Amino acid sequence: MKSNQTKNLLIAPNPSDPALSQSVVGIDHEGNPVETRIVQERAITLYLNSQEVVTIMTIGDHPELLATGYLLNQNMLSNADSITGIDYDDDLEVVVVRTENSTNFEDKMKKKVRTSGCAQGTVFGDIMENFEAKELSKAAKIKTSWLYALTKEINTTPSLYLEAGAIHGCVLCQEDRPLVYMEDVGRHNAVDKIAGWMFANKIDPANKIFYTTGRLTSEMIIKTVMMGIPILVSRSGFTAAGVELARKSGLTLIGRARGKRFLAMSGEHRIVFDNEVSPDIENEARRKRDT
Amino acid sequence: MKSNQTKNLLIAPNPSDPALSQSVVGIDHEGNPVETRIVQERAITLYLNSQEVVTIMTIGDHPELLATGYLLNQNMLSNADSITGIDYDDDLEVVVVRTENSTNFEDKMKKKVRTSGCAQGTVFGDIMENFEAKELSKAAKIKTSWLYALTKEINTTPSLYLEAGAIHGCVLCQEDRPLVYMEDVGRHNAVDKIAGWMFANKIDPANKIFYTTGRLTSEMIIKTVMMGIPILVSRSGFTAAGVELARKSGLTLIGRARGKRFLAMSGEHRIVFDNEVSPDIENEARRKRDT
Numbered sequence: 001m002k003s004n005q006t007k008n009l010l011i012a013p014n015p016s017d018p019a020l021s022q023s024v025v026g027i028d029h030e031g032n033p034v035e036t037r038i039v040q041e042r043a044i045t046l047y048l049n050s051q052e053v054v055t056i057m058t059i060g061d062h063p064e065l066l067a068t069g070y071l072l073n074q075n076m077l078s079n080a081d082s083i084t085g086i087d088y089d090d091d092l093e094v095v096v097v098r099t100e101n102s103t104n105f106e107d108k109m110k111k112k113v114r115t116s117g118c119a120q121g122t123v124f125g126d127i128m129e130n131f132e133a134k135e136l137s138k139a140a141k142i143k144t145s146w147l148y149a150l151t152k153e154i155n156t157t158p159s160l161y162l163e164a165g166a167i168h169g170c171v172l173c174q175e176d177r178p179l180v181y182m183e184d185v186g187r188h189n190a191v192d193k194i195a196g197w198m199f200a201n202k203i204d205p206a207n208k209i210f211y212t213t214g215r216l217t218s219e220m221i222i223k224t225v226m227m228g229i230p231i232l233v234s235r236s237g238f239t240a241a242g243v244e245l246a247r248k249s250g251l252t253l254i255g256r257a258r259g260k261r262f263l264a265m266s267g268e269h270r271i272v273f274d275n276e277v278s279p280d281i282e283n284e285a286r287r288k289r290d291t
Numbered sequence: 292m293k294s295n296q297t298k299n300l301l302i303a304p305n306p307s308d309p310a311l312s313q314s315v316v317g318i319d320h321e322g323n324p325v326e327t328r329i330v331q332e333r334a335i336t337l338y339l340n341s342q343e344v345v346t347i348m349t350i351g352d353h354p355e356l357l358a359t360g361y362l363l364n365q366n367m368l369s370n371a372d373s374i375t376g377i378d379y380d381d382d383l384e385v386v387v388v389r390t391e392n393s394t395n396f397e398d399k400m401k402k403k404v405r406t407s408g409c410a411q412g413t414v415f416g417d418i419m420e421n422f423e424a425k426e427l428s429k430a431a432k433i434k435t436s437w438l439y440a441l442t443k444e445i446n447t448t449p450s451l452y453l454e455a456g457a458i459h460g461c462v463l464c465q466e467d468r469p470l471v472y473m474e475d476v477g478r479h480n481a482v483d484k485i486a487g488w489m490f491a492n493k494i495d496p497a498n499k500i501f502y503t504t505g506r507l508t509s510e511m512i513i514k515t516v517m518m519g520i521p522i523l524v525s526r527s528g529f530t531a532a533g534v535e536l537a538r539k540s541g542l543t544l545i546g547r548a549r550g551k552r553f554l555a556m557s558g559e560h561r562i563v564f565d566n567e568v569s570p571d572i573e574n575e576a577r578r579k580r581d582t
Binding site (some may be wrong): 021022024026027028029030031034036038039040041042113114122144164166185186191215216217218219236237238240241242243256260261262265266268270273 | 312313315317318319320321322325327329330331332333348396407435443445456457465475477505506508509527528529531532533534547551554555556557562564
């Protein structure tokens with residue numbers, strides 16, 4: 001059953017990859033030595049053509065997708081831009097994204113926004129203009145039966161979270177099927193890697209559902225809307241600004257999704273209540289995730 | 292008992308402050324309207340003298356402490372700098388920190404590091420130089436009995452976390468006593484507010500213990516060391532880079548601290564195992580925090 005679930009995913013976490021987590025020895029509350037697995041964190045420096053953009057702390061898988069997604073979500077690259085090449089140097093920990101036409105974003109670097117939510121930090125003022133212009137699919141929907149199936153499948157998929165903890169996860173989904181499951185030390189890296197994958201594979205966002213383990217802060221709402229995805233689901237809670245932005249953009253915002261329960265704060269019209277969930281789904285999901 | 296605990300704190304969360312959380316109405320998993328409290332998130336723009344530095348997403352309490360702490364932790368201000376005034380304009384959502392001598396940090400703005408962990412994002416390359424030069428108190432210690440008492444008191448203190456969720460907390464402690472408990476939508480804001488408070492009150496960091504609800508990423512370790520605090524405790528887990536930095540600086544790093552259990556990954560020599568905790572402390576702490 002589990003191997004079937006993982007097969008369904010186009011990209012799944014690889015908790016056994018020794019590059020992503022390592023064993024360290026510490027002591028426990030009784031002073032005894034204990035060996036445990038913890039996730040890696042590497043500094044990868046991103047260039048857009050000849051311009052250094054940023055150094056990103058990441059677990060380090062999918063550096064090319066992370067680089068593309070970061071530039072897209074920072075509005076430094078648009079879907080219209082043509083990428084001619086992405087070079088990743090594992091020794092130098094440098095990734096270079098090359099575009100057909102040169103891009104000038106240096107003046108944007110002057111306006112920085114320090115954001116809530118994880119990892120990200122640098123969002124530029126003009127992102128809000130694009131946010132307000134964005135239209136999300138009116139036809140998209142999410143059935144509660146899909147939501148329960150997604151939650152269950154995501155929570156039982158082998159992951160670095162289950163293996164080592166201290167990591168965030170994001171999953172791109174369609175109907176009741178998780179497609180791409182990314183993890184990272186910063187939640188926004190996980191989002192960016194999915195954005196990079198969608199760009200590389202020309203994925204239509206209109207019928208997708210975005211799942212995150214993290215809180216629904218304003219930045220998370222902005223990223224989801226900028227990616228064109230009409231439905232955002234989290235097992236965590238909301239912030240007031242996040243709810244306000246979601247309502248402004250018509251995003252369907254579902255939080256505190258655990259077991260059978262959830263809370264929708266915006267775009268409720270896309271939710272189809274088609275399902276009486278059985279108690280064992282609820283119990284299993286809770287048990288897997290919370291222990 | 293609870294009111295005594297809160298009285299002990301010099302600064303405590305104020306979950307009943309209407310400026311910090313608000314009621315919103317959504318629908319639950321059965322489609323019924325539900326009213327719930329969620330935390331605020333405001334954009335406050337920070338100036339150092341006449342230079343715009345950053346816009347910070349925050350719950351908005353203690354903007355002056357947040358501003359000072361941000362500048363200190365970003366290395367834009369040092370303990371030697373003399374602050375002549377801090378002006379906060381609630382309408383404009385602007386805070387201006389004025390110093391005796393003008394500070395030029397614009398060239399630092401060119402080198403940005405995107406970091407893991409919450410909220411922060413913009414750490415500048417030269418912070419690492421200061422990090423490596425920093426020496427932490429060798430005399431400092433933490434008794435396991437203090438650790439259990441701190442965990443219990445923090446987890447039972449009324450907070451926005453208990454009221455509305457989706458928020459991080461940091462607590463500055465001394466021996467078994469929590470002194471200052473700050474919360475924010477971004478964990479790094481909570482850290483910065485404590486750094487600002489320590490600066491304003493000329494607090495000696497050498498005998499302090501820093502408690503956080505968030506993960507022990509590299510950035511969290513760097514901030515704690517930069518603040519001169521020798522002991523860092525979290526209920527969350529570690530990253531590999533965080534452990535490496537903690538070991539390099541000799542920081543005592545205690546993670547996964549829940550109930551009686553914890554795991555120490557660095558600076559174990561500061562831990563004094565003086566306590567057999569009673570099972571009811573463990574159970575109570577777990578119940579309060581996890582439900």
